[in-house]
Amino acid sequence: MQALVYNRYGTPDVLSMRDVPIPTPKDYEVQLKIHAASLNSWDWDKLTGKLTPGRKPSHPILGADMAGIVTAIGSKVSQFNLGDAVFGDNSGGNWGGFAQYACMPENMLVLKPSNMSFAQAAAIPQAATLAIQALNDSGSIVAGQKILINGAGGGVGTFALQMAKASGAHVTCVDKAEKLAMLQKLGADVVIDYRNQDFTANGQTYDMVLDVMANHSLSVLKNCLKPQGRYIIVGGATWLIMKCIALYPLIGRGKSKKLKLLWHRPNQTDLQRLKTLFDNGTFKPIIDTVYPLADAAEAFAKIGAGQVQGKLIISIDH
Numbered sequence: 427m428q429a430l431v432y433n434r435y436g437t438p439d440v441l442s443m444r445d446v447p448i449p450t451p452k453d454y455e456v457q458l459k460i461h462a463a464s465l466n467s468w469d470w471d472k473l474t475g476k477l478t479p480g481r482k483p484s485h486p487i488l489g490a491d492m493a494g495i496v497t498a499i500g501s502k503v504s505q506f507n508l509g510d511a512v513f514g515d516n517s518g519g520n521w522g523g524f525a526q527y528a529c530m531p532e533n534m535l536v537l538k539p540s541n542m543s544f545a546q547a548a549a550i551p552q553a554a555t556l557a558i559q560a561l562n563d564s565g566s567i568v569a570g571q572k573i574l575i576n577g578a579g580g581g582v583g584t585f586a587l588q589m590a591k592a593s594g595a596h597v598t599c600v601d602k603a604e605k606l607a608m609l610q611k612l613g614a615d616v617v618i619d620y621r622n623q624d625f626t627a628n629g630q631t632y633d634m635v636l637d638v639m640a641n642h643s644l645s646v647l648k649n650c651l652k653p654q655g656r657y658i659i660v661g662g663a664t665w666l667i668m669k670c671i672a673l674y675p676l677i678g679r680g681k682s683k684k685l686k687l688l689w690h691r692p693n694q695t696d697l698q699r700l701k702t703l704f705d706n707g708t709f710k711p712i713i714d715t716v717y718p719l720a721d722a723a724e725a726f727a728k729i730g731a732g733q734v735q736g737k738l739i740i741s742i743d744h
């Protein structure tokens with residue numbers, strides 16, 4: 427099969443298309459003929475070695491989010507049959523979505539609804555799961571609550587914005603100027619260009635700050651929260667994340683302002699909830715560009731350069 431492979435960290439030019447063996451499923455795995463996969467910033471971090479410098483890449487074929495057709499099943503698979511259209515997040519398994527076939531545990535997959543395209547299905551798992559988990563981390567959103575999303579124009583933010591608006595929240599979105607019109611179209615009530623305005627310095631306070639790009643100090647951030655406000659970190663600067671881990675026992679469980687670092691927990695229950703939200707029109711995946719597998723290195727270059735509105739999709743032909 428054709429696959430996009432890398433064996434050392436670097437820029438997108440370390441990626442190359444190779445012919446590699448089709449993987450066979452273990453007992454609890456299914457084999458997918460992949461039709462679409464999506465890029466996350468995590469793929470970029472794994473390509474460049476940001477997360478594990480010094481070690482060899484652990485997954486030579488990247489791509490955790492994928493959608494396709496079941497073509498083989500392990501001996502203990504009970505939930506899926508040959509020919510089922512499915513989608514899910516294989517970041518807890520062997521990644522491998524930027525290829526014609528991949529194997530993944532059945533408990534990371536759900537059936538794809540017929541009204542959802544393979545590209546839409548591939549866009550959803552990681553980013554929309556992080557969005558739904560962040561928004562519901564300490565109870566549901568209540569209509570009228572003020573929410574700020576920092577880094578709103580990417581994968582997680584575009585899902586979180588649509589979900590928060592559907593719950594009746596007043597949503598402020600922070601990203602670069604080029605993405606603000608798209609965010610307003612999705613329902614953002616207030617938009618802020620991070621290159622022109624510091625959202626922590628305008629005197630506004632929020633019931634929740636959902637931070638995809640955490641890059642402000644905690645002492646500044648706590649001034650943006652209402653007395654019972656929550657600050658949820660999805661991703662961002664390593665120094666701030668380390669500080670949050672250290673400080674969590676002190677400020678994470680207080681009765682008033684709460685700090686929370688979100689850990690990615692891919693699971694079928696959230697994917698099923700996301701299917702329902704897709705079906706009832708709560709959100710639609712925002713897809714910036716679809717690249718054929720042969721041009722996937724270009725997609726990596728684009729995510730690395732940082733101009734993506736929503737998600738990038740890799741479409742896989744057979």
Ligand SMILES: NC(=O)c1ccc[n+]([C@@H]2O[C@H](COP(=O)([O-])OP(=O)(O)OC[C@H]3O[C@@H](n4cnc5c(N)ncnc54)[C@H](OP(=O)(O)O)[C@@H]3O)[C@@H](O)[C@H]2O)c1
Pocket residue numbers: 466467468553556576577578579580581582583600601602605620638639641659660661662687688689690691731732733734736
């Ligand atoms: N918590 C977990 O367990 C977990 C698991 C997986 C991933 N993550 C993290 O989750 C995040 C993924 O988010 P994503 O998929 O939405 O990423 P994304 O698609 O890259 O979106 C991030 C957005 O933030 C914007 N941005 C860049 N610098 C900014 C700044 N200074 N202020 C405000 N916005 C800024 C980006 O714009 P540009 O176009 O300028 O880049 C982009 O629109 C990453 O940080 C990743 O590390 C967390």
